[in-house]
């Protein structure tokens with residue numbers, strides 16, 4: 568069966584990942600969610616913490632409206648430099664080098680893929696950085712058939728935080744049979 572095509576810039580970013588041996592890029596199933604999130608905010612500010620080699624950034628970029636901006640941050644200097652090269656021809660995209668908190672000066676976010684920095688260290692701040700109606704995507708969870716969700720036999724407090732936060736409408740969606748993402752919207 569023919570496979571669904573992948574945006575060309577994703578292919579470039581995946582090539583960079585292979586060249587530098589970076590193994591933590593998002594999977595295409597998450598990428599499709601990122602396209603959707605960016606496309607839902609055609610004039611918005613779209614953010615990503617943890618650029619890696621730019622694979623998630625490239626998915627976000629492929630849904631980015633002409634009037635939108637995308638800002639992503641990576642603390643590994645070499646990765647940030649290589650990822651910046653992938654987007655050098657697109658002035659809607661800024662790749663920052665440093666800690667995820669550098670993103671704060673670009674908030675509030677209409678869509679936020681929180682993938683490296685913030686998600687675990689300061690989840691309350693992650694929620695604060697969302698604009699009203701802003702979308703939050705967090706991946707790399709393990710589906711749990713029970714409530715509250717569990718991971719390794721223990722209640723997954725971090726996932727529970729996002730799924731039950733009073734400022735969020737949140738749900739968990741399967742990205743593959745063995746992985747899930749939390750998708751949330753900040754209430755108005």
Ligand SMILES: C[S@@+](CC[C@H](N)C(=O)[O-])C[C@H]1O[C@@H](n2cnc3c(N)ncnc32)[C@H](O)[C@@H]1O
Pocket residue numbers: 591592593615616617618619620621622623624640641642643646665666667668682683684685
């Ligand atoms: C899961 S990978 C990112 C993958 C990328 N978002 C993608 O979808 O292809 C996480 C990245 O976050 C970066 N990172 C981790 N903590 C960070 C922090 N506090 N500030 C900035 N980057 C961070 C790591 O260096 C790593 O490259």
